[in-house]
Each structure stands twice: as C-alpha cells, then as structure tokens.
Amino acid sequence: MQNHDGQFWGYRRPDGRVGVRNHVLILPTITCAAQAAHQITQLVSGTVSFIHQHGCAQVGVDFEQTFRTYAGMGANPNVYGVVVLGLGCETHQARSVAEEIAKSGKPVEVVSIQDHGGTLMAIAQGARIAAAMVADASRLMREPVPVSELIVGTECGGSDACSGISANPAVGWVSDAVVDAGGTSILAETTELIGAEHLLAARAADDRVAKRVYEVIQAMESRAFMMGVDIRTGNPSPGNIRGGLSSLEEKSLGAAAKAGSRPLQELVDYAQRPSKKGLVWMDTPGQDIEQLTGMVAGGAQVVLFTSGRGTPTGSPIAPVIKIATNSHMYSRMGDNMDFNAGTVIEGTETIEEVGGRLYGELLAVCSGKLTRSEILKQHDFGIWRIGPTF
Amino acid sequence: MQKAHKVVMMKPVDSVAVALTDIPAGTRVRVVCGESVFEVEVLEPIDFGHKFAVRPIAAGESILKYGEVIGRATSDIRPGQHVHIHNLEGVRGRGDQLAKS
Numbered sequence: 303m304q305n306h307d308g309q310f311w312g313y314r315r316p317d318g319r320v321g322v323r324n325h326v327l328i329l330p331t332i333t334c335a336a337q338a339a340h341q342i343t344q345l346v347s348g349t350v351s352f353i354h355q356h357g358c359a360q361v362g363v364d365f366e367q368t369f370r371t372y373a374g375m376g377a378n379p380n381v382y383g384v385v386v387l388g389l390g391c392e393t394h395q396a397r398s399v400a401e402e403i404a405k406s407g408k409p410v411e412v413v414s415i416q417d418h419g420g421t422l423m424a425i426a427q428g429a430r431i432a433a434a435m436v437a438d439a440s441r442l443m444r445e446p447v448p449v450s451e452l453i454v455g456t457e458c459g460g461s462d463a464c465s466g467i468s469a470n471p472a473v474g475w476v477s478d479a480v481v482d483a484g485g486t487s488i489l490a491e492t493t494e495l496i497g498a499e500h501l502l503a504a505r506a507a508d509d510r511v512a513k514r515v516y517e518v519i520q521a522m523e524s525r526a527f528m529m530g531v532d533i534r535t536g537n538p539s540p541g542n543i544r545g546g547l548s549s550l551e552e553k554s555l556g557a558a559a560k561a562g563s564r565p566l567q568e569l570v571d572y573a574q575r576p577s578k579k580g581l582v583w584m585d586t587p588g589q590d591i592e593q594l595t596g597m598v599a600g601g602a603q604v605v606l607f608t609s610g611r612g613t614p615t616g617s618p619i620a621p622v623i624k625i626a627t628n629s630h631m632y633s634r635m636g637d638n639m640d641f642n643a644g645t646v647i648e649g650t651e652t653i654e655e656v657g658g659r660l661y662g663e664l665l666a667v668c669s670g671k672l673t674r675s676e677i678l679k680q681h682d683f684g685i686w687r688i689g690p691t692f
Numbered sequence: 693m694q695k696a697h698k699v700v701m702m703k704p705v706d707s708v709a710v711a712l713t714d715i716p717a718g719t720r721v722r723v724v725c726g727e728s729v730f731e732v733e734v735l736e737p738i739d740f741g742h743k744f745a746v747r748p749i750a751a752g753e754s755i756l757k758y759g760e761v762i763g764r765a766t767s768d769i770r771p772g773q774h775v776h777i778h779n780l781e782g783v784r785g786r787g788d789q790l791a792k793s
Contacts, residue, residue: 463710463741466758467700496784498760526785533785534777546710546741548775549782552762610741628741647712649698 308483310668311444312451312603313379316407320451321379322603322668324442325350325619326435328385328428329376331399332357332392335415338425339387345429348436349385350618352683357394364689369394369402371573371685374599376403376410380619382439383409385428390416409435444670450484452668453576455597455605455620456560457490459590461538462545462610464627466556468646468656469608473625474562475657476606476664481564481580488597489561489581492522493537493588497551498558502583506566514569518585537588541611560608572686573599590615591684594622604668606660614638615682616675621667624674625660640673701725701746703759708743708775710757715744735772743775755780 312320328351330339339351356368372394376384384403388396396412404410411431415424456473458465477487489495495502499519506512526533538547547553567580573596576582584600586593590613594605598620605620607613610627612635626632629644641663645651651659667673697719698712704726715721715738723730723746730746738744743757749769754761763780773779 463743464712467702467710497762497782501760523785527787527790530787530790532782532788534782537785543777546739546743546776548743548777548780549763549784551760551782551784552757555758555760555762630740647698 308449309446310449310452310665311670312447312668313382313442313444314447315379319379319406319601320447320603321381322621322670323380323619324382324439325380326383326385326432326439327351327376327381327619328387328432329372329399330354330357330387331372331394331396332389334358334389334392335387338415338421338428341425342385342387342428342432345425346432346436348439349432350681352618352681354683354685356685356687358392359692360393360689361692362689364687365393367572367688368685369399371595371599372399373402374573374575374601375595375619376400377406377408378598378601378603378619380603381408382442383435384411385432385435386410386412387424387428388412388414390414409438448484449480449665450579452480452485452604453488453600453602454480454485454664455488455490455594455602457590457593457597457605458494458557458560458608459615460609460611460613461542461547461553461556462627463547464644464647465608465610466559467627468653469610469625469627469643470556470559471653472643472646472656472660473560473606473608475653476661477560477581478562478564479657479661481562484579486576486579487562487581488576488584488600488602490584490586490593490597491557491588492518492585493533494550494557495519495554496523496533497549497554501558502561502566505564507568511566511569515566515583518569522587545610560606570600572596575601587686589684589686591682592686594682595684596686604664606664608643609639612638614675614678614680616673616678616680618681618683621673622675623663623667637678638674697721699723701728701730702757704728705759706756707745707747707749708755708757709746710743711738711740714738714740730771733772735770736774738774745769745771745773745775747771749775
C-alpha cells in the first residue's frame with residue numbers, strides 16, 4: 303500500500319483540474335468519422351478513441367445530452383488534448399464540440415473529412431496533429447496532488463448476492479474516505495436505486511435534493527410502466543438472477559451500499575459535471591457502459607466498478623478498477639479483475655480492511671498503475687439516448 | 693462432525709438469510725444476526741449467494757433483507773425454503789401489472 307497520506311501523482315491542467323492519465327483523444331462527433339478516428343489511433347501511439355453510432359439527426363434534449371457527453375469526454379482532465387473529427391454535414395458539428403472543449407484551455411483541433419478531401423486526407427491530417435500533441439503531452443510531469451481533486455465514479459455491473467455484502471460496502475467505505483478528504487464521489491445507475499431511494503433521500507443535504515431523488519426515480523420507473531412490462535424482464539439480468547438476486551429492489555439495496563454514509567449533496571444530469579464536492583448522484587441508467595460514459599463525461603477521472611459475475615468493462619480515457627465480490631470469480635476472471643473483495647465473504651478480512659486496501663489501490667492507480675481494462679484496450683463508450691433518431 | 697455452512701443475515705428484522713457456500717437439502721444451519729438466533733433446517737439445496745427463509749412468510753407478505761422490502765411472497769414460504777423468483781416478486785417497475793389493469 304502506498305500514498306495513504308491522501309495524495310496521488312497527477313497531471314495539472316490549464317483550468318486547474320487534475321488528470322490521472324495523459325491521453326490525446328481522437329474524438330469522432332459523428333458515427334461516419336469513427337472508423338477514421340480509429341485509424342489515427344493505429345498510426346499514433348499515445349492516442350485513444352472510441353466507436354459509436356451517434357451524432358446526426360438528433361434533436362432537443364437528446365441532441366443536448368449527446369453534445370454534453372462528447373464535450374465532457376474531451377474536457378475530462380485525463381485528456382491532454384483533443385483532435386475533434388467530424389464529417390462536415392452532421393447535426394453535432396465538430397466545431398461546436400471543439401469550442402466547448404477549448405474552454406478548458408487544453409489544445410483542441412478540428413479535422414473534417416469533407417473539408418480535408420476525404421477519409422485518407424483526414425486521417426493524415428488528424429494523425430499529423432495528434433503526433434505533435436503526443437510529443438507535447440509527453441513533456442508533462444506528474445506532481446503530488448491532494449485527493450480533494452478527485453471525482454471518483456462508482457458502479458456495479460454483473461452483480462450477484464455478494465455485491466451488497468462485500469464489494470459494494472467496501473466501495474462505500476472508500477467513497478466516505480474520498481468525501482472526508484474533500485473529494486467527490488459519484489453514485490449513479492438510477493434504475494438500480496429503485497427501492498432504495500428513501501435511504502438516499504433521507505441523507506439529502508436539503509429538501510430540493512431529496513425532491514430530485516424522488517423525481518428521477520419516478521421518471522425511471524415510469525419508463526418501465528410505458529413499456530408495459532415487468533422491469534425484471536431486463537433488470538435484474540439473467541446473470542444477476544442466477545447469482546441469487548430475486549428482484550430489482552434487492553439489487554438496488556445492495557447497489558446503494560456503494561454510496562457509503564455521507565450526505566447527498568447534489569443530483570446532476572447525465573454527463574453533467576458536479577458543481578459540489580462530496581457525495582453526488584448522477585441520473586444514469588443501470589446499463590454499464592452508458593453509466594460509465596456518463597460519469598467519465600461528467601469529469602470522473604477514475605471509476606470503482608464492482609462485479610459478482612465478472613466483466614471486461616473499461617473506458618478509453620479513465621482507469622476502471624474492477625473489484626470482485628467473491629474470490630471464486632476473481633480467480634476465474636483474472637484477465638479482467640483488478641481487486642478482490644471476496645475475503646469479506648470468507649471472513650478473512652473486514653469491510654474496513656478491504657476498504658483501506660482499496661483506497662491504497664485507488665491512489666496507486668491514480669498515480670499511474672495500469673488497470674486490466676487499460677492493458678486490454680477495453681475502450682467502451684455508450685451514450686444514454688433519450689430521444690429517437692430522425 | 694457436521695460441516696459448518698456459512699450464512700449471513702443482514703439485519704435482525706430480515707425474513708431471509710444468504711448462503712455463503714452451497715448448502716445441501718436437509719442441513720441444519722444456525723443463523724445469527726445481532727441478538728437473533730435461528731435454527732433452520734434447509735429444505736432444498738441452496739446455491740452460493742441464494743436466499744432461504746429464516747421464519748414463516750405468508751403469501752402476499754413483504755420479504756425483508758437489509759432491513760428493507762425486497763419484494764412480496766407469491767406463496768406461503770416455510771423456514772428453510774429457497775426464496776427466489778419462483779416465490780418472490782418485485783413490486784417496483786411493474787409495467788406488466790399496469791398494462792393488465
């Protein structure tokens with residue numbers, strides 16, 4: 303264990319925020335540019351990108367949410383600089399996204415496939431810019447930074463009955479430690495808090511936050527009503543059920559343990575950056591990748607992700623520390639898991655002991671230790687779409 | 693001597709406990725939670741992570757875990773019986789019931 307004094311080694315950005323990684327992001331604002339963006343990452347070391355299917359024929363709040371997600375990914379302090387890659391005619395204009403990201407003061411350049419004379423010319427231009435950015439980025443040195451600079455996302459995916467007993471309470475312990483050090487911890491996956499909302503509302507910092515808790519829960523539950531089905535047909539998933547979880551409420555009560563015990567300061571929209579420190583709830587679905595993307599676009603530099611069934615999930619720009627709820631899965635899914643909380647189930651460690659060990663791992667990862675999903679290039683990205691494509 | 697099977701009961705008010713090893717049918721287990729102690733004969737095989745009743749639960753009654761409601765019994769459940777989707781239904785997000793009514 304190291305850095306238990308509440309510091310880690312990070313990269314200070316022009317806007318004062320701190321990154322735990324130093325990526326150059328090739329950001330395709332439209333699905334038509336995603337393949338070219340991927341090609342640039344093949345040419346230029348130190349760059350990352352992601353594949354997606356969005357960015358055109360979107361309107362209203364759905365347009366805004368997608369825009370906020372793109373801009374948030376670029377603005378995340380784990381990103382040194384951004385090449386925004388567009389096609390040219392899409393609704394999500396690369397230039398508008400670039401202007402939003404540039405407010406953070408980091409280097410941002412736009413490349414358009416139509417303006418640069420086609421795919422190959424755009425790839426060449428993008429790669430040329432990215433190579434210069436990577437050279438500049440590599441000159442930066444990490445410096446000691448207090449934990450108060452961290453926004454830690456918390457997440458559970460592929461839950462089992464151990465999640466609420468071992469790994470989620472351990473994440474809750476770390477969440478409290480981060481909050482006590484002046485940092486921010488994000489609780490999310492609104493779907494998987496249905497049935498536990500009264501516990502969170504009781505911890506709300508004021509009546510407005512408590513009211514918002516019930517509003518987002520009601521909005522999520524009413525979507526299940528609109529579909530005319532039992533939400534259990536999709537959540538808990540078949541794997542959750544095989545693992546012993548019988549209802550969404552049971553899953554939710556286990557999931558809520560990730561939030562520790564500190565007051566709930568704020569409720570933010572999907573991919574929105576928290577304005578407060580402390581424990582914050584982001585309104586996201588339970589779907590792992592959409593939730594992860596929302597938190598990272600909202601500024602989370604690192605994510606604590608618990609799993610009982612095992613999952614490969616990772617982000618192109620943020621380390622995701624994957625925590626096994628049971629030792630059996632930890633040994634079976636060694637390729638994907640970073641940390642074992644199953645010792646709580648065996649009775650060889652307490653929640654506090656596992657929490658302390660996990661806090662040490664968090665600071666080590668924030669200081670540069672690579673997670674399994676980074677090593678395996680698991681660059682997942684998915685936007686929570688809230689409107690139809692036209 | 694009988695092999696000890698690990699179980700956990702989260703809150704004293706709960707109606708279920710969780711098996712932390714696979715427990716064969718016919719096993720007698722001692723479930724301790726705070727002041728509460730239950731001697732339960734497990735009536736069906738309970739897989740790792742799955743639940744069994746520690747007290748009688750009537751059909752329609754709320755089932756408690758973590759001291760909170762995790763759903764409703766769809767049939768009478770005896771102590772030691774497996775509690776899962778065959779005899780527990782969630783009460784939240786039930787668009788199916790809304791569609792029927």
